[in-house]
Amino acid sequence: MLHWQQAAGKRHALDGPVPNEGGTFTTLCGNEVTVRRTDVIELGGDWLDPTCVSCDSAWRAR
Numbered sequence: 001m002l003h004w005q006q007a008a009g010k011r012h013a014l015d016g017p018v019p020n021e022g023g024t025f026t027t028l029c030g031n032e033v034t035v036r037r038t039d040v041i042e043l044g045g046d047w048l049d050p051t052c053v054s055c056d057s058a059w060r061a062r
């Protein structure tokens with residue numbers, strides 16, 4: 001299951017469950033990133049960061 005999640009300054013996509021605050025995940029573009037509080041909408045974060053182009057193309061390829 002693919003999801004979008006903001007982390008490390010971009011909105012990345014991941015395959016699998018979305019981690020909680022402080023958790024890490026491997027993006028579709030191959031980066032290991034950490035989720036901060038400001039990346040979690042339920043905790044008051046905003047997804048203002050740009051979509052990761054590499055993840056976007058990887059998502060479309062699925």
Ligand SMILES: [Zn+2]
Nearest residue numbers: 012029052055
């Ligand atoms: Zn990405």
